[in-house]
Amino acid sequence: MNKKTAGRISAMAMASMMMMSVCVVNASAEENEPITQLNLKKTVTTDGNTYQPNTSFSFHVENGEAAENWRDNVVYAGVTGxxxxxxxIGFQPSGEDTLAAAYSKNATLEINxxxxxxxxxxxxxxxxxxGSYEGIDYDTAGRDVYLFVYNGADGALYVGNVITENNGEKGDLEFINDYGAENDTTHDVTIKKTITGNQGVKNKSFEFKVAVNGxxxxLYKVVVKKNANAQALTEYITSNEAETSYQISDTGSITIYGLTESDKYTVTETDANKDGxxxxxxxxxxxxxxxxxxxxxxGTVVQYVNEKDAAVVTGVAKKYTPYVLLVGAAGAFGSVFFRRKRA
Known part of the structure; x- marks a missing residue:
């Protein structure tokens, strides 16, 4: 192969490479449909016993930096808009929710x-x-987004491809906030009931009223067991609303889940100190x-104990003691009298 032929081949190869490079930004509309929106997914993770938070999440976009070589592309700094x-993205708990380890919702970003x-x-x-919602660790790490702007067949520019990165890895545009899954910011408290004493009735039900100021x-998950062997009933209470009543007996319990640090619980046994x-x-x-x-x-525990014992009755013994003593003395005197008579 002579130098002239080699030069032609080299030139052809260079032209081919240039065409391939140019194709990145000159694809036709038939090859890449215009993209006008970018999907964003918001996820809140929990311990599985906590309702979704009653809050909203917002986002902002900044123009990224230019780069000479990103995935074999020259990258321009973003243009505002x-x-x-x-x-x-708004989250709102509902009593009809199925408690889950993760709650997700979607939104869209506009592309122009x-x-x-x-x-x-x-x-x-x-x-x-x-944000400042108690118990949530906000995912504030920025996600890199690259828009591929192409020349359309009609000469108009359009976005035909989008790549999203998190720490250099491709993936969906998703933000994950920890709400008690790993950061241990949501907790539970259990009210336990014990009945003691020689007159305590183990199967007697006592009324408890429970409220949470948060x-x-x-919403807060509540699990009620009338006694240790009873079937657990799962309910919920709403923050800052009227007290909810529950009935439990000996070994029974009421557990409230999803409490953050400043949530204040109030428990009242309405039958306290009654019936002896x-x-x-x-x-x-x-x-x-x-x-x-x-x-x-x-695992916080509040222990309620109701004790009932029979009082020692001493009045009856004192009242009849003299008569008992007289009867005893008479018996002793009679025994001596009859013994002497036999003699």
Whole structure:
């Protein structure tokens, strides 16, 4: 092969490579349909016993930096308005919800190709706005988004491809917030009932009223067992609403889930200190039967004990003691009298 032939082949190869490179930004509309929206997924993870939070999440878009070589492409800094985040994603708990380890909802970001002056790959960064909802760790790490802007057959520019990265890895545009799954910010408290004493009735039911003062609109899972062997009943209570009544007996329990640090629970045994029972809460006597508190850890227990013992009756013994003594003395005198008579 002479130099002239080799040069022709080299030139052809170079032209082919240039065409392949140019094809990245010059695909026809038939090959790539215009993309006008970018899907965004929002996920909140829990311990599986917590309702979804009553809050909304918002996002913002910044123009990313240019790069000389990103996945074999020259990348331009984003142009303002190429991607806009106008939607917020709202979560709202409902008593009809099925409790889950994760709750997800979707939104869309708007893509506008009209802001670009020429074809190319443009870099953006999408970030979740940091919030202040108690118990949530916000996922505020930015996601890199690359828009591939092409020349259309009619000469108009359009976005024909989008690549999303998180720490350099391709993937869907998703933000995940921890709400008690790993960060241990949601907790439970259990009210336990014990009946003691020689006159305590083990199967007697006692009424308990429970309320939680927490974030507005929050729901809390409640599991009630009338006694240790009874079937567990799962219900829920709403924050800042009227007390809910439950009936439990000896070894029974009421467990409230999904409590964050400042959520205040209030428990009242309406039958405390009645019908001869003496009521204590965590070993302390109580006049009202009410316990109010917060918890920062799982497995918190509030122990209610109702004790009833028979009083020692001494009045009867004192009343008849003289007669008993007289009868005893008479018996002793009679025994001596008859013994002497035989003699």
């Amino acid at each position: 190429g991607i806009t985040a106008t939607q917020t 190709a009209e802001v670009f002056e020429h074809a190319g790959v443009y870099h953006y960064v999408v970030t979740e706005d940091a 974030g507005q609109g929050e 029972y003496t009521t204590t809460i965590d070993g302390e006597t109580t006049a009202t039967g009410t316990k109010t508190g917060t918890t920062k850890e799982d």
